[in-house]
Amino acid sequence: MITVKCANCRKKLFRYEKVGKGRLWHLWKERITEDNSVREGSEVRCACGNFIGIEEAKWIKLKTHSVTYSGSITKN
Numbered sequence: 354m355i356t357v358k359c360a361n362c363r364k365k366l367f368r369y370e371k372v373g374k375g376r377l378w379h380l381w382k383e384r385i386t387e388d389n390s391v392r393e394g395s396e397v398r399c400a401c402g403n404f405i406g407i408e409e410a411k412w413i414k415l416k417t418h419s420v421t422y423s424g425s426i427t428k429n
């Protein structure tokens with residue numbers, strides 16, 4: 354699991370199961386286990402107002418550099 358934090362205020366936004374290496378472009382909804390984000394329609398934001406990404410049908414499409422993350426990645 355990885356912890357995804359706001360790049361602006363460092364608040365914890367998501368706990369997420371990231372599979373495989375490479376950049377984090379999307380958060381698949383089915384792999385999110387904890388969600389502390391704020392929604393404005395399809396916009397996903399941190400409580401501080403930082404724009405995180407757009408919620409689409411199956412995932413949240415992250416804005417580049419909106420978040421940081423740490424933790425262990427599931428190898429697949």
Ligand SMILES: [Zn+2]
Pocket residue numbers: 359360361362363364399400401402403
């Ligand atoms: Zn924030």
